[in-house]
Amino acid sequence: MTHTFPENFLWGASISAHQTEGAYNAEGKGLSVQDTRQRDNHDIADFTVAVDHYHRYKEDIRLLAEMGIKVFRFSIAWTRIFPNGRGKVNDLGIQHYSDVIDELLKYDIQPYITLNHFDLPQALEDEGGWGVRTTVDAFVHYAETVFKAYGDRVKHWLTINEPNIMLLVDKKILGKEIPLREKYQQFHHLMISEKYAFKRCHELIEGGKIGPVPNISLVYPATSKPLDNQAALYFNSVRNWAYLDFSCFGRYNTVFKDYLNRNDVSITFASEDQELMEKHFPDFVAMNFYTTVTVEKPTERDGMANGISDQQSEDIMEWGFYKGFTNPFLKKNQFNWTIDPDGLKTTLQTLYDRYHLPIIITENGLGAKDELTEDGKIHDDYRIDYLEQHIDQCRQAIEAGVDLIGYSPWSAIDLISVHEGISKRYGFIYVDRNEHDEKEMHRYKKDSFYWYQSLIKANQLPS
Numbered sequence: 001m002t003h004t005f006p007e008n009f010l011w012g013a014s015i016s017a018h019q020t021e022g023a024y025n026a027e028g029k030g031l032s033v034q035d036t037r038q039r040d041n042h043d044i045a046d047f048t049v050a051v052d053h054y055h056r057y058k059e060d061i062r063l064l065a066e067m068g069i070k071v072f073r074f075s076i077a078w079t080r081i082f083p084n085g086r087g088k089v090n091d092l093g094i095q096h097y098s099d100v101i102d103e104l105l106k107y108d109i110q111p112y113i114t115l116n117h118f119d120l121p122q123a124l125e126d127e128g129g130w131g132v133r134t135t136v137d138a139f140v141h142y143a144e145t146v147f148k149a150y151g152d153r154v155k156h157w158l159t160i161n162e163p164n165i166m167l168l169v170d171k172k173i174l175g176k177e178i179p180l181r182e183k184y185q186q187f188h189h190l191m192i193s194e195k196y197a198f199k200r201c202h203e204l205i206e207g208g209k210i211g212p213v214p215n216i217s218l219v220y221p222a223t224s225k226p227l228d229n230q231a232a233l234y235f236n237s238v239r240n241w242a243y244l245d246f247s248c249f250g251r252y253n254t255v256f257k258d259y260l261n262r263n264d265v266s267i268t269f270a271s272e273d274q275e276l277m278e279k280h281f282p283d284f285v286a287m288n289f290y291t292t293v294t295v296e297k298p299t300e301r302d303g304m305a306n307g308i309s310d311q312q313s314e315d316i317m318e319w320g321f322y323k324g325f326t327n328p329f330l331k332k333n334q335f336n337w338t339i340d341p342d343g344l345k346t347t348l349q350t351l352y353d354r355y356h357l358p359i360i361i362t363e364n365g366l367g368a369k370d371e372l373t374e375d376g377k378i379h380d381d382y383r384i385d386y387l388e389q390h391i392d393q394c395r396q397a398i399e400a401g402v403d404l405i406g407y408s409p410w411s412a413i414d415l416i417s418v419h420e421g422i423s424k425r426y427g428f429i430y431v432d433r434n435e436h437d438e439k440e441m442h443r444y445k446k447d448s449f450y451w452y453q454s455l456i457k458a459n460q461l462p463s
Contacts, residue, residue, distance in 0.1 A: 010406025012071035016117040019415040023054035027092040030083025032119035037175030044421025065107035068456035075117035085121030117161040130186040151205035209283035222325040227297035250277040288363035292343035341389035365410035378446040
């Protein structure tokens, strides 16, 4: 056993376009659903300016190069390429990301580009969004456009960020609730779009590699009761494996199909879908991991009948076969998320045993209320502790046989959290602004910046 990582291990950091770039209507960009959606909390910063990464990407990339990262996972804003989701290409948008890519390559940092990260063009949403097949066609054309524009320099691509979270917590991510039957037609369109992306990446980019990027939270049963284990089986399928089984096996798995049947959900297939599902597959799996989930089977006292109800109570999710259970063995962070580094190793082993594809972690991190001291320091020992525990579990997973090729935590720089604004900070780099005052947005290196820099240089955790 050693604390050292493989020689070619990919240390990185991650961001998304809409949470960092700002410049929401600059240089021909159209509006996305993140620009237009109504927010319940108007006291937090929105994405119009964010942390101004659009104008400051050179400074940010220089700092990340100083930190020593080998990969930078970021997303392209679809509405910078096609302001209305389709139609005429915005040349200024094409040029912007070309410049970002060249800046990364100047420092020998590999771009890992996400095609879509929660920011569907509003013009397409107005036509029905992911619920209509024409959005699939628009996505395919957009993907082909950026593959052709950047494929000479960018060989690693991610498809659609966390489609499972987009659908399961639709109100928080998209600002609206999606009826169940429509939700899983959207699921099918999202996953077929991904299949097209696999196909066209492999056809258009010499040496191109591409993978899905779901949020994976392994589901534990609350007890050893058989029905709690059944609840965990079903929620694991609906939350995690339905998406990756579609990506990696080209199928709807049987547990997920049973869930759909129980809820009288049917999916409309186009004539070409079955062949697409069965012929085009990813080269790796990108995985976002923050925590695990613990569930129990609802009982009669929860207003359930045989585990399914017509009118679920508030604490029972709409699918009806489980309710969340606070795991007493896990600590929580400042924002009430459970922390489970041991669960990361278990999740990696489970995922690798199921799909046997290389894995790169593209999100993992701690959101916290960091404080800038008068002398320009940010002492975030709590973040270092969190990352160290999770990275150690990555090391143990590798030693247990998992083909984990990289770790690119969330996030490279502070950004606008979807639910808590700028107050919930994840970055290695502090951006000096608050919810209502953008200030000058100076960048400051946190203690975690220097810690991660040393870890990357040594390629190992401290003994």
